[in-house]
Amino acid sequence: MGILSKFFGKKPAETIRELELEIEKLKIKSNSELISLVGTDGKLRGLPLIYSANNEAILKKYCARLGEIFRPIENIVDEKIIQDVIINYKDFFLVFKPILRDIGILAIITNKSYISSILQWVDKNNNILKALFPEHI
């Protein structure tokens, strides 16, 4: 499990493996370049936690930078809670959604219509993620 074994030594390995498989399926379904749970602050900052990616080296590079970039977004506008960020490029979309304290989901996709699948996956698995990262609720 690479990075996982270092940080999640005491986490239930079965749950993590199940989530990995689900993210893999979601990545294939949404034709994504990568999908990853990523740490945005504290000891998890910039780390890909549970993920599926075409290129693991690129994923780690993105997470290292993006975790830091997205950390302040929840506080940028104080009237409404920012629930997700979508950066529209000409040929692809970068999606980030904070899930728990210091943890969000990051995806790079080519078809915008699949963004909702990713956001739905987060909603569906919210309780599992909370159970997996109780210290980040």
Added chain:
Amino acid sequence: MIHNILILRESGENIFNKNFSKTNWDETLASGFISATFNFTQNTFGAEIQDIELGPYRLLFERGDNIIIVALFDKYDSIINIREILIKINDTIKNKFGAKIKDFHNHYLEEFNELDEITEKIISELSHDHISKKIKDNYKVILDNFRSNNEILDCDLISVSGVPLIKEWKKDFLDLCLRQMDAFWKSKRYSLDRIILSYEERHVILQKINDNLVLTALIRRNTPIGLAELLIEETANKIFKI
């Protein structure tokens, strides 16, 4: 609605910030986020950011000489209109403040205070359609006539900058039309002549009349598309002649 205009140097330093609504955003966090996102994008993707959706808001950018001009606005507002505003602000900055921005560290932020009035004026000017009441009344007669056809459920004129002229559209339908126009603008820069959206035997048609106006119509279910096209073409021609 535009909530905020922020002008920053590419390095992330704020030059100017103005709120146009009660939506309060942290300009320091926003500047850091925007500057970091642009740097990340340049260093990794080599792609241009088109815009950023931030929850219920959208951020649109115009890059000038060493500066980024940012508008924070409601997600479903027309990108076309906001883009026009940003381009105008950029041109004005280039003419009036170009030298100061180049030599930014030898100037005080107070020297950019005039931007407050300038941005307000540009937004106010470009958020309106500038069509005289007399011409609008003529348009209204033609649209009423068009709407009286059994096949036409509703219609309106929208300026290519995204401002509805008669303002009778339901908001969700106007949003749909503006999103289509924005999508075409993004990819083809105003080159659309006609967009037909069809779903469940119902059609929405957007017909470009000239460089300034798009006629939009919601067609009754089961109306043959050929007939709908004929009706909208006739009306577009009448409007074109005014």
